[in-house]
Amino acid sequence: MKKKKRKGELWKNTVKYRQLVWMALPALLYFAIFSYVPMYGVILAFKRYNFADGIWGSPWNGLANFEFFYKSGKMVTLTGHTFFYNIIFIVVNTIANVSLAVFLSETVMAARVRKILQSMSLLPYFISWVICSIIFYNLFNYDYGVINNLITSLGGEAIHVYGSPNGWPYILTAANLWKDIGYGSIVYLAACKGIDPNLYEAAAIDGAGIWKRIRFVTIPMLKPTVVTMTLLSLGRIMRGNFEMFYQLVGQNTRIIQKTDIIDTYVFRAVLDGTDYGLTAAVGLYQSLICCVMIMAVNKLIKMYDPDYALF
Amino acid sequence: MRKKINRGDLSFHILGNLVIWFVAIMCVLPFLLLVSGSFSQEADITLYGFTVIPKNFSLDAYRYLLSSPGKIISGYKASLIVTVIGTCVGLFVTAMTGYVLARKEFLLADKFAFFIYFTTLFSGGLLPYYMLMVRYLQLKNTWFALILPGLLGPFNIIIMKNFVKGIPHEICESALVDGAGEFQIFTKLYLPIMKPALATVGMFIALAYWNNWSNSMLYADRESLHSLQYILYRMSNGLANIADNPDAALSEVSIMPTQTVKMAMTIIATGPIILLYPLVQKYFVQGMTVGAVKG
Numbered sequence: 001m002k003k004k005k006r007k008g009e010l011w012k013n014t015v016k017y018r019q020l021v022w023m024a025l026p027a028l029l030y031f032a033i034f035s036y037v038p039m040y041g042v043i044l045a046f047k048r049y050n051f052a053d054g055i056w057g058s059p060w061n062g063l064a065n066f067e068f069f070y071k072s073g074k075m076v077t078l079t080g081h082t083f084f085y086n087i088i089f090i091v092v093n094t095i096a097n098v099s100l101a102v103f104l105s106e107t108v109m110a111a112r113v114r115k116i117l118q119s120m121s122l123l124p125y126f127i128s129w130v131i132c133s134i135i136f137y138n139l140f141n142y143d144y145g146v147i148n149n150l151i152t153s154l155g156g157e158a159i160h161v162y163g164s165p166n167g168w169p170y171i172l173t174a175a176n177l178w179k180d181i182g183y184g185s186i187v188y189l190a191a192c193k194g195i196d197p198n199l200y201e202a203a204a205i206d207g208a209g210i211w212k213r214i215r216f217v218t219i220p221m222l223k224p225t226v227v228t229m230t231l232l233s234l235g236r237i238m239r240g241n242f243e244m245f246y247q248l249v250g251q252n253t254r255i256i257q258k259t260d261i262i263d264t265y266v267f268r269a270v271l272d273g274t275d276y277g278l279t280a281a282v283g284l285y286q287s288l289i290c291c292v293m294i295m296a297v298n299k300l301i302k303m304y305d306p307d308y309a310l311f
Numbered sequence: 312m313r314k315k316i317n318r319g320d321l322s323f324h325i326l327g328n329l330v331i332w333f334v335a336i337m338c339v340l341p342f343l344l345l346v347s348g349s350f351s352q353e354a355d356i357t358l359y360g361f362t363v364i365p366k367n368f369s370l371d372a373y374r375y376l377l378s379s380p381g382k383i384i385s386g387y388k389a390s391l392i393v394t395v396i397g398t399c400v401g402l403f404v405t406a407m408t409g410y411v412l413a414r415k416e417f418l419l420a421d422k423f424a425f426f427i428y429f430t431t432l433f434s435g436g437l438l439p440y441y442m443l444m445v446r447y448l449q450l451k452n453t454w455f456a457l458i459l460p461g462l463l464g465p466f467n468i469i470i471m472k473n474f475v476k477g478i479p480h481e482i483c484e485s486a487l488v489d490g491a492g493e494f495q496i497f498t499k500l501y502l503p504i505m506k507p508a509l510a511t512v513g514m515f516i517a518l519a520y521w522n523n524w525s526n527s528m529l530y531a532d533r534e535s536l537h538s539l540q541y542i543l544y545r546m547s548n549g550l551a552n553i554a555d556n557p558d559a560a561l562s563e564v565s566i567m568p569t570q571t572v573k574m575a576m577t578i579i580a581t582g583p584i585i586l587l588y589p590l591v592q593k594y595f596v597q598g599m600t601v602g603a604v605k606g
Contacts, residue, residue: 010418022494123585279438
């Protein structure tokens with residue numbers, strides 16, 4: 001009875017605001033076609049795909065694709081890389097972004113200089129990864145890279161960066177930080193500006209120097225933002241920074257052993273077009289873990305501060 | 312505000328200045344090397360490597376590139392078409408959707424919002440998307456294939472929605488009483504107020520289009536559809552020569568200046584962004600604080 005009434009109410013409301021329905025329609029159609037329709041494509045993960053039969057006609061093969069993914073050893077290495085690179089990125093970037101934001105908001109500096117320097121730190125964010133990869137090649141290449149130039153001019157031995165996979169976790173961490181630091185610190189800078197100046201005054205009256213003020217006022221006040229941002233990145237932990245990995249490492253087979261993540265693997269597989277069933281299985285595996293992670297993270301955020309919950 | 316610096320605080324301000332200058336320089340320096348390289352002579356680079364200031368200033372690389380500018384022009388054209396159309400359409404629809412979702416008295420708004428947000432939770436992955444585009448919608452080698460991916464994003468819609476929520480609701484109510492239609496209210500009253508959010512989201516969308524290379528790689532065999540970034544990618548990986556013009560190679564430049572040309576091409580491909588980003592930065596920082604964090 002009550003439900004019926006509510007249904008009638010919803011209908012009436014919809015009719016009353018039908019113009020809004022029309023206005024939302026383009027976006028709803030877009031997501032229906034380009035996000036919901038491909039979700040049906042995940043059934044490919046349970047099939048042995050062949051081009052002639054298409055998605056529906058190809059024979060089922062149960063969990064064989066997932067089994068192959070696991071047995072080939074790819075599941076463990078790809079998951080490990082995606083996961084650990086992201087963990088390192090989150091830790092390093094959060095520390096660097098928060099530090100830069102605190103310095104930017106607290107250091108005594110001419111306003112115009114501060115603005116220009118902040119603009120400079122934003123430059124990498126605006127440049128495509130294709131260009132970044134060319135820049136990195138110019139820095140690291142063996143014959144005439146800037147860094148090897150420096151080393152040899154100081155009497156050292158040039159490093160074969162593109163031939164030694166072991167250094168790449170550091171390089172990728174540095175590259176990721178370099179690209180993100182200006183942009184990533186904006187959120188924290190805004191949080192710094194939102195801190196009540198009375199708190200600082202009170203601290204100053206108590207005789208606290210700037211180091212103490214930062215430790216006991218700024219950092220605690222930034223904590224909610226840090227927690228939220230970290231939790232949000234944890235929700236994306238199974239989605240790698242595809243553009244960076246693909247552009248910086250490319251098809252360099254020696255380095256790829258240390259740097260292949262799920263996203264680059266899937267991209268290459270799609271381009272090769274060899275085993276669609278397996279590729280779909282890897283994609284589905286990634287999506288499922290992501291989904292679980294986001295659910296868990298959302299629960300954590302809700303416990304911490306319901307205002308920040310995603311849904 | 313804090314005019315006097317006590318001695319105890321001095322160490323902080325010195326460190327702060329050092330850190331900020333260091334970060335700023337590190338962020339710009341690699342790009343300067345590229346600029347300098349593009350103005351160097353090819354021989355200097357093979358002999359001495361890259362330097363911050365060119366040893367011998369030279370325009371050879373640019374001259375070489377501009378002697379057969381076909382690819383550059385076609386890349387610019389493709390990137391501009393995709394960026395302009397994609398940003399205009401995407402921004403308008405994003406704003407309109409944000410307007411609808413922010414209307415609390417519209418009961419379906421929450422359901423629509425969930426329908427959109429759910430796509431960030433679960434996705435079919437790249438392969439089903441690729442098959443939809445190529446096999447079922449037959450969009451390979453069309454402009455649609457380059458514009459449709461990335462046209463709308465749930466996070467941009469959230470930013471818009473949060474911004475609209477911050478606008479006093481009375482504006483909408485009184486206009487409704489006056490008998491204005493919703494679409495009219497949105498375009499005439501809300502869009503002008505939404506400028507900061509439009510600038511921020513517009514920049515996100517435009518930047519993603521301009522810097523995109525993977526869509527060209529996945530969905531375009533025709534060279535006229537290749538974006539500037541993808542042309543640059545192919546060039547830097549030796550998949551394509553920048554100049555197909557055989558005359559260019561034979562003209563006054565005797566050795567093909569590979570390294571410097573690559574760098575000159577990079578500068579040309581970055582071009583508009585370097586000029587534009589200090590201008591949009593203001594809105595960008597403003598808009599980020601409006602609704603980017605809070606979902």
